Amino acid sequence: MPERLVPKSLTDRVWHYCPGCSHGIVHRLIAEVIDELEIQGTVIGVAPVGCAYNNYEYFNFDIIQAAHGRAPAVATGVKRVLPDRMVFTYQGDGDLAAIGTAEIIHAAARGENFTTVFINNAIYGMTSGQMAPTTLPNQVTMTSPNGRDTSSQGFPIRMSEMLALQDGTAFVERVSTHDVRHIIQAKRAIKKAFKVQQAGLGFSIVEVLSTCPTNWGLSPLKAQKWLEENMIPYYALGNIKGKDIKV
């Protein structure tokens, strides 16, 4: 029997994600971290509304699918009644930074001891490319056809910085998926966030700058370049809180 190259915590199912989409990459990173921490039996994920709504097809552990933006409240319910389990939410930027802003900020403020993996692709993927709260100034989307006009459509929200301000937040890091070096760093951050949760230190979040080639109207390669050249200058990479935590 050839060795199975897929992490135990992933099923054999083929992604429904578009070519070049970051979702599959981040799923794999999460699964590898869960395998390495040997928590497949105790982890419970909360899926968003967004392209990753059915990530229970891919993750081989328990998952609860939540209403749009409500994953942090659902995760709160689970973690509070089962504090010895590992709980994480997986949320896009529409889910976390628009409709679910209240839920995420209060989960952080309460210091809920779960982890959030936040996929920031600067657009609404699933609903076919509308402006998100994270859409960059002048970025063209279906609902900002002339580019996001900050005078009428406001400015992108930096959620990680905002969440880091909450005393209940223990760990915040922003990472990217545009090349291998950054993907490796992204995995390291996700692993650390899970370990912060294991140590019971409070809310942890990793914001993953991600590509949506389909709705950006770019090839997978061009999308990676676009992310690097446009998103990283606005959303600075690196640790924002909890750098010195030893776990």
Next chain:
Amino acid sequence: MGEKVLMKGNDVIAEASIRAGCKCYFGYPITPQTEISHYLAEALPKIGGVFLQAESEIAAINMVYGASSAGIRAMTSSSSPGISLKQEGISYIAGAEIPAVVVNVVRCGPGLGGILPGQCDYFQATKGGGHGDYHNIVLAPNSVQELYELTVRCFNLADKYRMCAMLMADGSLGQMMEAVEFREIEDIEAIDKPWATNGMGTRGHSNYISSVNVNPDELEKLNQRLQAKYREVTKNEIMYEEVNCDNADIMVVSYGTTSRIIKNVIKDARKMGINVGLFRPISLWPFPYDELGKHASHVKAFLSVELSAGQMIDDVRLSVNGKKNCYFYGRTGGNIPSQKEILDEIVKILEKEDR
């Protein structure tokens, strides 16, 4: 036999939830049901349970969704405007087929309305409320004793059918002081929940809880399963009370607070030689259509008395199915109809029917 104690309605709902094995409560403050959260903020931590004041009713119902998914008995309570915010979550609970107990201590609306008692959320509770083809079990107590018994029953039914069970009280029941006996109620033990997402552990396979299905045939199958379940609930769980129904000239249909007034109206009417019957639905969904409808053969008319502008009257009409005239009398805004108002209405109706 247990001892009788004098307690406030809202406190009894809280105590009942603990006796029913509820391990966690999530809620957001709103009058007239805040005593439930005050009581549980003290009581739940003492038994190792979870009390959490959420940032909104939306968050609270989704916390229930999470805790229930994990297989733990969970409750949220609120009053009308807050229950509106919970509707998205309740629809998800229906679609994902998980148990949940929601208490609505109804006030009067629409909008922010007022904090006085109402029964104006009947449509919302029994006809859907949120999106999609679903039902909640809706139980309507009319005494503090029943607040206890029906709260416990909500937990048992929610677990049994994996659906939302709603306790529909109103502000006056919530605030009422009355004697209650915490009688032992059978099957209080939570049933096995192999479907729960509590970590796959040694289960050998993963569980997921979800209400989404983009395959039309599979989603239709879920809907068919839900409808079959609702038929089963309708077959097994209808509850109602009948008072003086057999020889009634007129059948008053009323639930909750207003049904208590009708019991006095029956006495007043008897002095005038009028036989008034009271049919009190206890399960508002499933509604006792057949049980009420059969009285059409011997009464002259039906009268629905509600703290609303006329909501349950629709179900009364469906029960009676055109066989007799159905009348409505209601007050809104938090006003409670007096015995005399109702009796005058009855006299008027009977005069008209006898003409």
